[in-house]
Every structure is written in C-alpha cells, then in structure tokens.
Amino acid sequence: MAFAExxxxxxxxxxxxxxxxxxxxxxxxxxxxxxxxxxxxxxxSFAGPELPGADLILPDIRFLENERNNIKGLIITHAHEDHYGAVLDLWPQLKIPVYCTPFTEGLLESKREFHSHLHEIPFHIFKAGDHFQIGPFEIEAIAVSHSIPEPVSLAINTPLGIVIHTGDWKIDPEPSLGAVTDEKRFRQLGEEGVLALVCDSTNALREGVSPSEVEVGKSLSDIIANAKGRVAITTFSSNVGRIRSIALAAKKNERKVMLVGRSMKRCVSVADDLGYLEGLDPFISEEEYDQVPRDKLVIILTGSQGEQRAALAKLSRDEMRNLALVPGDTVIYSSRAIPGNEKNILDMQNRLIDRGIKIITDQNGLVHVSGHPRRNELLRMYDWVKPKILVPVHGEAAHLAAHTALGRQSGIKTVAEIRNGDMLKLAPHNVEIIDEVPVGRVYKDGKLIGDEDALGISERRKLSYVGIVTVSLFLNNNSDLAYEPDLVSFGLPEVDGNGDLIEDNLFDVIESTIRNIPKERRKNDSVVCEAVRRSIRSAMNDIWGKKPICTVFLHRSQ
Incomplete structure (x- = not known):
C-alpha cells in the first residue's frame, strides 16, 4: 500500500x-x-474458584463487530493457551484467515472433535524465516526460543515503519528443542531501522538471564538417578522440549516413560508427527506399565496447575488405583505456578506429602526454567533492534512498570505506557494514545460463551456463599395452609447454635407468616410468596448471619 498523508x-x-x-x-x-x-x-486465561462453573476466560471482542470486514488475518505466534486458546471459540464471530506454524495448526486440528466448524477455518502455514503479505502488512517470522515448538517473533512492516512484536521469547544458547533466538536477524532489522518493539514483560522484575533448558535436563537426570521408587513429573503438556528432556533423563537412568493425561498425549502425538521426538524410546502404554518395576518407571502427567480433574489431582486423592503412588515415590513439579493457581497447587502437594511422597519444585531443585526474558535479555534485545519506541506488553502492572523503567534507563527515546483498550498511534508524528475502545472478558461455560450475568455465574457465586431454600405452599379455598409446607434447602447448615434443626424453625416461621397476612391479602399469590420469602431470609439472617436465596411456589385447591 502506498503511503498517504x-x-x-x-x-x-x-x-x-x-x-x-x-x-x-x-x-x-x-x-x-x-x-x-x-x-x-x-x-x-483460566477461571479460578471465584468464577464457579466457568471453564475459560476469553477477551471481549465487541470492538471488532463493526471492523470485521477490515480484519485481514490472525497470526498466532505460538500454541500456548494464553496466545491461541480462544481461536476455535471466537473464530465463528470473525471468519478470518488464520496464519500459524505446523505445530500450532496440528494442535488446533487435534481439537476437531470439540469444534465442528474447524474445517471451515482457512489455515495458512508458515515457518520461521518466511515472508508473507497480509493486507497492507508485510510479515516476517523470526525464530526465537521459548518453552514450546516453533515460537516466532514478528517483524510487521508498513510504509510508516517496522514493528517487532516479540511474542514470548528468551535467549537460550542450548534449547532442548528448536532454534536459538535469531540474534543475527534481529541485529539486521536494527540496522534497517525499527520503529517500535512490542515486547514481553513477564520477567522484567527478575535480574540476570534465564537458565538454559539443558541445565534442567541435567538436573532432572540427577534427581531421577537418586530416586528410590516411582517418579512422576508434571509439566505443561505443550512443553515438548521439557518432555523430551525428561525422556532423555529417564533413558539415561534406564527407566521407561509413560504419559498420562489426554492433553499430554495429544501434544506429544502432534510433536511426534512433526519429528520432534526422534531418538527417544517409545513411551509405554497404561496397559504395559504394571510390567515395569516401580524404580524403572517415570510418569509424565498433567496437573501442574492443580487442576482438579487432571491426572495428578486424581493421584493425590488416590483415585487412580492402577497408578497409585506410595511412600517413598517422588513427584516433581517441572513448571511454574500460573498466578491464581497457587492454593490449588499447594493443597495438592500437601495431600501428597501427607502420604509420604517426596515433592520437588523449582523452590528446592532446578526442575524448571522460564521461557521468558529476564532483564539482561531484555537489554540485549534493545541493543540488537535499537527501537525508537518501546511498548511493554504481556504482564501485570508490576511487570509493565519494571519494563518501562528498564527501557527508559537504557536510553530508549519513547516508552509507551498502555493498557488494554488504549489505541496507541505509533506513526506518523507524535506517539500518543488517540482513542480508548471497550474491552473486557467473556466466559466459556460448557458449550456456551457469554458474560457473568448471561451465564448465571454471578448467581452461582452467590449460591456458593449463601445456599438456596425452595418452599412449596399448598393453600385451601379459605387461603389457609392445607398441608405442611414442602421445604428443600441446599448449602444451608442443618442446626442452629443451640443444636435445634433449622428446618423446624423455618416451618414455624412460614406458618406464622401466613397466619399474620390478612385473609383478603392471602388471595393474592404474589403477596403470600413475597411475605414468606422475606420471612425466611430474615429468620436465616437471625440464625446464621446470612440470607439465602429463596424461591417460593404456591399451589391452591381447585
């Protein structure tokens, strides 16, 4: 596209x-x-206990409703859920071409059984080093190191300048899988002139450089060598490089490896099809494992984030008797805790410790390294590409503030401080926020997507705090109680502070309330239902200090 003023x-x-x-x-x-x-x-993002029933949190894309015809395509930098996990759910609202690497496309295809429209998505496959055009944007994919196969940074070229969008990256001279970060190409782009660097801030608070994946592999090999019983290692299912490191460490110690967990098996299958597991011994099946002595087996399994339905959670609750862990076995957390998951992870670890199982985490062993750049790596990237503008992204407020300060200290002319919804003009002329657009989040709950109220999440949360009482009343022709009220409660205490049944107390409250309603007003169903509802909530507040949700149904004799 030619430049226009x-x-x-x-x-x-x-x-x-x-x-x-x-x-x-x-x-x-x-x-x-x-x-x-x-x-x-x-x-x-992943939903926590404060969002009961919600499975996933997705970005609100309402801004794009009127822009759909102007969206030329979607590029996925890599196949971590926080970068590609909403594609299949939100694509029907967008219907745009999707550009991704073979591994990312393979993982999306592996979810076909859950998304019938997958065959409609026009995928365009690229690899690091490729150049391609999307609308007015000339795109170059640049190899970087990260904790997943085929991550890329993007050089996005327009007549107004080049922006480098780093995606997730680090500098690892010895990655266990894939290419090293392409310093030569970043330096070349820096010589050509880079308008802006839109850069990962995840580790901007951490000094130095991230350790190499090779060091983790050596450490895991030593831990496995000294383990007395069965070893179970949990990690992110997409971290194929880590899975490879574990398999090589097991092989060195003459142990077989078994995979447990559907997402783990799905990722490994895609990686195997693309040749990323060459040189490894075949993984044994769950049918074969009982033929392997306990001290000759390593299990790689899902559940590193404390997910209640994942394999490790079931093991911690002793719900997988065929794979039971016993005192003396070792569980290694070869992953970091995603913010918000800490309590679930700690609860699971405590259950395992109570059963005499040894726990190793990144707090007491080199069993995990981050896939994101620390401060010295960020400084090296600044030096390579020499951006006129730095835009810190991919981080919470503390990470963004630290990255902003580092960029300014390093001498970058302009460091932009933005948040979701801020439209930042990069060129021409002054760098400034020129607009704010609506942003937010929606939720996936089973097969449905919507906001908290539409999906009933807010009501569900309230239910979890105060419970619910359902009352069915039967009135005769004189508007008196014909039968004892039918009362069903969920989530309420059974007895009060004196040890008396709360249900008996509520029966008395209901009967008293109806007696105190004048006969003429008792003929009005809504008056009776509302009076009973209020009296039950008031009585429970006196007894319990909380007001439950209350629903009243009224039936009359004909």
Missing part, C-alpha cells in the same frame, strides 16, 4: 496488557475511519 500505524491491545494471559493485539494501518487490521494472537 492521512495514514496512521496504530497498536491496540484487547487483552494481555495489565494481566497475564488472554493475549490479543491489533495492528491498524490506514486513515482513522478506514483502518485495516492485523490480529496477533487470540488467547485465554
């Missing part, structure tokens, strides 16, 4: 800036009322 180059994050997860970035090029958009990543 009124064209602008803007960056607009709809997720992932001011939070960990749910990454969604938009690059716009063109005049104010006719921009063409490039979407980079479309990820999720």
């Amino acid at each position: 009124n064209n602008e180059f803007v960056f607009l994050p709809l997720g992932g800036v001011g939070e960990i997860g749910m990454n969604l970035g938009l690059y716009g090029y063109g005049p104010e009322n006719d921009r063409q958009w490039l979407m980079v990543d479309l990820g999720v």
Whole structure:
C-alpha cells in the first residue's frame, strides 16, 4: 500500500496488557475511519474458584463487530493457551484467515472433535524465516526460543515503519528443542531501522538471564538417578522440549516413560508427527506399565496447575488405583505456578506429602526454567533492534512498570505506557494514545460463551456463599395452609447454635407468616410468596448471619 498523508500505524491491545494471559493485539494501518487490521494472537486465561462453573476466560471482542470486514488475518505466534486458546471459540464471530506454524495448526486440528466448524477455518502455514503479505502488512517470522515448538517473533512492516512484536521469547544458547533466538536477524532489522518493539514483560522484575533448558535436563537426570521408587513429573503438556528432556533423563537412568493425561498425549502425538521426538524410546502404554518395576518407571502427567480433574489431582486423592503412588515415590513439579493457581497447587502437594511422597519444585531443585526474558535479555534485545519506541506488553502492572523503567534507563527515546483498550498511534508524528475502545472478558461455560450475568455465574457465586431454600405452599379455598409446607434447602447448615434443626424453625416461621397476612391479602399469590420469602431470609439472617436465596411456589385447591 502506498503511503498517504492521512495514514496512521496504530497498536491496540484487547487483552494481555495489565494481566497475564488472554493475549490479543491489533495492528491498524490506514486513515482513522478506514483502518485495516492485523490480529496477533487470540488467547485465554483460566477461571479460578471465584468464577464457579466457568471453564475459560476469553477477551471481549465487541470492538471488532463493526471492523470485521477490515480484519485481514490472525497470526498466532505460538500454541500456548494464553496466545491461541480462544481461536476455535471466537473464530465463528470473525471468519478470518488464520496464519500459524505446523505445530500450532496440528494442535488446533487435534481439537476437531470439540469444534465442528474447524474445517471451515482457512489455515495458512508458515515457518520461521518466511515472508508473507497480509493486507497492507508485510510479515516476517523470526525464530526465537521459548518453552514450546516453533515460537516466532514478528517483524510487521508498513510504509510508516517496522514493528517487532516479540511474542514470548528468551535467549537460550542450548534449547532442548528448536532454534536459538535469531540474534543475527534481529541485529539486521536494527540496522534497517525499527520503529517500535512490542515486547514481553513477564520477567522484567527478575535480574540476570534465564537458565538454559539443558541445565534442567541435567538436573532432572540427577534427581531421577537418586530416586528410590516411582517418579512422576508434571509439566505443561505443550512443553515438548521439557518432555523430551525428561525422556532423555529417564533413558539415561534406564527407566521407561509413560504419559498420562489426554492433553499430554495429544501434544506429544502432534510433536511426534512433526519429528520432534526422534531418538527417544517409545513411551509405554497404561496397559504395559504394571510390567515395569516401580524404580524403572517415570510418569509424565498433567496437573501442574492443580487442576482438579487432571491426572495428578486424581493421584493425590488416590483415585487412580492402577497408578497409585506410595511412600517413598517422588513427584516433581517441572513448571511454574500460573498466578491464581497457587492454593490449588499447594493443597495438592500437601495431600501428597501427607502420604509420604517426596515433592520437588523449582523452590528446592532446578526442575524448571522460564521461557521468558529476564532483564539482561531484555537489554540485549534493545541493543540488537535499537527501537525508537518501546511498548511493554504481556504482564501485570508490576511487570509493565519494571519494563518501562528498564527501557527508559537504557536510553530508549519513547516508552509507551498502555493498557488494554488504549489505541496507541505509533506513526506518523507524535506517539500518543488517540482513542480508548471497550474491552473486557467473556466466559466459556460448557458449550456456551457469554458474560457473568448471561451465564448465571454471578448467581452461582452467590449460591456458593449463601445456599438456596425452595418452599412449596399448598393453600385451601379459605387461603389457609392445607398441608405442611414442602421445604428443600441446599448449602444451608442443618442446626442452629443451640443444636435445634433449622428446618423446624423455618416451618414455624412460614406458618406464622401466613397466619399474620390478612385473609383478603392471602388471595393474592404474589403477596403470600413475597411475605414468606422475606420471612425466611430474615429468620436465616437471625440464625446464621446470612440470607439465602429463596424461591417460593404456591399451589391452591381447585
């Protein structure tokens, strides 16, 4: 596209800036009322106990409703859930081409059974080093190191300048899988001139450099060598490099390896099809494992984040008798805790410790390294690409603030401080926030997607705090109680502070309330139901200090 005087180059994050997860970035090029958009990543966050019933948190893309025809494509930098996990759920609202690497496409295809529209998505496959055009944007994919196969940074070129969108990256001279970060190409781009660096902030609070994956492999081998019984190692299912390191460490110690967990097996299957597991011994099946002595087996399994339905959680509750852990066995957490999951993880670890199982985490052993750059790595990237503008993304407020300060200390001319919904003009002229667009989050609950109220999540949360009482009343022709009320409660205490049954107390309250309603007013169903509802909530507040949700049904004799 030729340069026009009124064209602008803007960056607009709809997720992932001011939070960990749910990454969604938009690059716009063109005049104010006719921009063409490039979407980079479309990820999720994971719901905690404060969102009962919700499975995933997705970015709210309402801003794109009126821009759909101007979105030229979506590029996925890599296949971590916080970068690609919302693609299949939100694509029907977008219906745009999707550009990704073979591993990412393979993982999306592996979810076909859950998404019948998958065959409709037009995938365009690329690899690191490829150049391709999407609308007015010239794209180059650049190899970087990260904790998953085929991660890329993007050089996004327009007539107004080049932006480097790093995605997730680190500098690892010896990755266990995949390419090293392409310093040579980043330096070349720096010589050509880089307008802006939109950069990962995850480890901006941590000094030095991230250790290499090779060091983790050596440490795991030593731990396995000294383990007396069965070893179970939990890690992210997409961390194929870590799975490879574990398998090699097991092989060195003459142990067989078994995979447990559907997502683990799915990721490994895709990696195997692409040749990433060459040189490893075959994994044994769950049918074969009981033929292997306890001290000759390593289990790699899901559940590193304390997920209640994952394999490790079931093991910790002794619900997988065929794979039972016993005192003297070892469980290794070869992963970090995603913020918000700490309590679930700690609860699981305590259950295992109570059963005499040894726990090793990154707090007492080198069993995990981050896939994100620490401060010295960030400084090296600044030196390579020499950006005029730094835009810290991919982090919570503390990470973004630390990254902003580091960029300014290093001498970068302009460091932009933005949050989700801030439209940042990168060029031409002054760098500034020129608009704010609506942002937020929606939730996946089973097969449905919507906001808290539409999905009933708010009511569910209230239910979890105060319970519910359902009352059925039967009135005769004189509007007196014909039968004893039918009362059903869930989530309420059974007895009061004196040890008396609360249900008996509520029967008395209901009968007294109806007697005190004048006969004429008892003929009005809504009057009776509302009076009983209020009296039950008031009585429970006196007894318990909480007001339950209360629903009253009224039936009359004919």
